[in-house]
Amino acid sequence: MWPTFRDGDTIEANTDTIAQVGDIVIAKHPWKDLHIVKRVKHIQSGGYFLEGDNPDPTGTEDSHNFGAIPQSLIIAAIPQ
Numbered sequence: 001m002w003p004t005f006r007d008g009d010t011i012e013a014n015t016d017t018i019a020q021v022g023d024i025v026i027a028k029h030p031w032k033d034l035h036i037v038k039r040v041k042h043i044q045s046g047g048y049f050l051e052g053d054n055p056d057p058t059g060t061e062d063s064h065n066f067g068a069i070p071q072s073l074i075i076a077a078i079p080q
């Protein structure tokens with residue numbers, strides 16, 4: 001999520017919040033065994049479309065690569 005967050009930053013997120021457009025979320029990656037931090041770009045019938053804040057489109061792996069993710073993969077949100 002560079003430039004919004006940098007390696008080593010500590011963030012607090014709410015597990016009781018339903019993510020909305022513009023929120024930053026912590027989610028399970030749909031293909032890999034890792035967590036990702038991305039921004040909700042839009043919500044569609046297939047789930048949440050997530051994008052990184054990195055202005056370099058090749059510098060982030062997000063919904064442009066893996067598509068929208070279901071709400072069940074959203075762990076927590078940081079409301080904006």
